[in-house]
Amino acid sequence: MDRETFTRAMEAHMDMVYRIALHQARDVHIAQDVTQEVFLRLFRTNTEFAGEEHLRRWLIRVCLNECKRSFSAPWRRVQPLEDASEPAAPAEGDELLPCVLALPRKYSLALHLRYYEGYTPSEIATLLRVPASTVRTRLERGRSLLRQALEAADQEGREPAETSPTT
Amino acid sequence: MKRYDEQELIARYSEAFDRIHAPERVRRAVLEETQEEGQARVHRFSRRAVVLLAAALVLTLGVTAYAVGGVYHWADGVTIEESSGENGGVHLRIEAGEQDIAEPVELRNGSLFLTANGQDLDISDKLSQEEPYYYSFTVSQNGEEIFYCVAVGLNGPEITDYAYVVCRGRVNGSWMNYTTGGPGTPSIPLTSGTHSMDELISPWQQEVIQKVQDEYLAKDGN
Numbered sequence: 001m002d003r004e005t006f007t008r009a010m011e012a013h014m015d016m017v018y019r020i021a022l023h024q025a026r027d028v029h030i031a032q033d034v035t036q037e038v039f040l041r042l043f044r045t046n047t048e049f050a051g052e053e054h055l056r057r058w059l060i061r062v063c064l065n066e067c068k069r070s071f072s073a074p075w076r077r078v079q080p081l082e083d084a085s086e087p088a089a090p091a092e093g094d095e096l097l098p099c100v101l102a103l104p105r106k107y108s109l110a111l112h113l114r115y116y117e118g119y120t121p122s123e124i125a126t127l128l129r130v131p132a133s134t135v136r137t138r139l140e141r142g143r144s145l146l147r148q149a150l151e152a153a154d155q156e157g158r159e160p161a162e163t164s165p166t167t
Numbered sequence: 168m169k170r171y172d173e174q175e176l177i178a179r180y181s182e183a184f185d186r187i188h189a190p191e192r193v194r195r196a197v198l199e200e201t202q203e204e205g206q207a208r209v210h211r212f213s214r215r216a217v218v219l220l221a222a223a224l225v226l227t228l229g230v231t232a233y234a235v236g237g238v239y240h241w242a243d244g245v246t247i248e249e250s251s252g253e254n255g256g257v258h259l260r261i262e263a264g265e266q267d268i269a270e271p272v273e274l275r276n277g278s279l280f281l282t283a284n285g286q287d288l289d290i291s292d293k294l295s296q297e298e299p300y301y302y303s304f305t306v307s308q309n310g311e312e313i314f315y316c317v318a319v320g321l322n323g324p325e326i327t328d329y330a331y332v333v334c335r336g337r338v339n340g341s342w343m344n345y346t347t348g349g350p351g352t353p354s355i356p357l358t359s360g361t362h363s364m365d366e367l368i369s370p371w372q373q374e375v376i377q378k379v380q381d382e383y384l385a386k387d388g389n
Binding site for chain 1: 171180183184189196200
């Protein structure tokens, strides 16, 4: 990829990649590492992108794979993901982010791709390589859990309610 | 209690995530590394504690196809810029930060453990000052076969004098990098300056690196 195209792609999509990495990693340092690695791969790839959307989906897939890889790196000591250092800091005055990041990953990722990145359930199914029905179930369940968590947070203060174990 | 409908959820979601941006230093790191395409080697670690550069140092091998030179970034704040120094030495410019390095070898209750490839091995009885202990494996990462070799040896009579070198490279030999560490590794002051290769890694570690390059990694076209 030529440098000019790469720089444009980086400016256009780095935030997207970082947000998705944050969803998966729940750790700002890992999310930064993953984001860096994704764009290095983009720079080195020989893939010819059919258009901007093709590039976006490529970035999302590489980001998700890189997140998985970072958890299974040979040198990583076995430890519960809940002990990962430094969770993402919530934006000041906003309760939604900790509620989202407290959801099981499969739900929070589906919600993010739907509500923030604007993908349809079928498109999400293709990205995540799961059936569309699975995506719809995750969206429904994720919305319900997020709603509960937000409503509880509103009532109790800033602490997000426990929804279900992180998976 | 407020009830959220779908439109409200979407609105709040957008508002929250609009505020999240990739840190500027991630952009800078990517731009710097891509400027030296193929030269920079990056090791990133995501734990928190004090960095001991004498304990783990990332270098490219200054022989054959691997030229000295590059910028190495740790996860947060630590940068090592390597260039050819005076009289054939290696010049390092170091900006230390506050990040830990995940080491594959650890002393626990007097025994030395190697943690790699999903294994947690007590290698206390396998160490000597004469010959390092080798542990190697290959993993598939993003469609590539990556070879790892850990060699652990003793630079003194005590188990606390252990040192290691980790070599990692694509199986076809198109690239390789390595990390050294352990309390027995030669230590350098955490200051910028020119250092000889012998100051930075023990002769046996240099031999391991050469051995992995020559014997374990096939060269492109072979």
